[in-house]
Amino acid sequence: MSWYLDNVYELNKESPYTFYVPSSEVLDKLKVGDLVKLIFVTKTEEDDGFSAERMWVEITQINEKKFVGNLDNEPYRLSLKRGDEISFGVENICDTEYEDSTSCDWDFYFDTQVTVSDDVLEKREFNFMLRDSSREEGDSGWSILSGYEDDDYLCDPENFHIISIGVILNMDDSILEFIQEPPLCAYERNDKGEFYKINDYNWDAYLNG
Incomplete structure (x- = not known):
């Protein structure tokens, strides 16, 4: 061979x-x-x-x-x-x-977990990020969406997977600027392709929904 x-x-x-x-x-x-x-x-x-x-x-x-x-x-x-x-x-x-x-950097890329929709993985594109409190060790609390998911899609847990943050950084590493920001925070991509913080995000609706 x-x-x-x-x-x-x-x-x-x-x-x-x-x-x-x-x-x-x-x-x-x-x-x-x-x-x-x-x-x-x-x-x-x-x-x-x-x-x-x-x-x-x-x-x-x-x-x-x-x-x-x-x-x-x-x-x-x-x-x-x-x-x-x-x-x-x-x-x-x-x-x-x-x-x-450099192993500490690689440990972060491999071991830090995020919740991501299948639509992000299929499109290799994400436009919305939200950070809640972590639920377990290794969980960063970040949820990452393409922005194209509808309500029915978002309500089905089968449409989401937990992956290493390195996979997301391969798509766009500009998020390193704010990835360490503590919860609660939310970011969205604007028309220029840049992420900005949503200062008026409705956390009451999110937490109590």
Whole structure:
């Protein structure tokens, strides 16, 4: 089964808040003997959807941003075996064994949960955000809507899911300006595509409805 190494910077460009890449601080620490994780991608997707394996490689040579190493995993399906020599670049490294100083940011993107309508996920667009008190650990209290949902849609809990805030930030990260504002607060997108705070939002109707 033929394969290639994925470019993690391209993957991060597509999903900047949900696809982690090691910081330059971590990459600069790498030395011979360290383990790094690479994504081995099949050139043809299998019938059951299999298309890639993430595996560790032990570095044996470093030449600036080019590396050589030995595979440290036993592949699940790929035509490789533990100990095989792998040549790769810094652009192929998706993880290391070092603690990353940026991990707190990534923990926020992955672990902070928001309630979002299916319409947002289908349209990849959101125009209204409301923050209530959190109900459980990890729940940010934010509810996110496309703005096209009608009353019947909003009354059906099956139309909503809880996801990581990183998915929403991939769509529009301008909300980072106010995402830490405490409840109760509500924001709406204006005709210019910018979010503004709704100062006269009817909280009595919302809380008692």
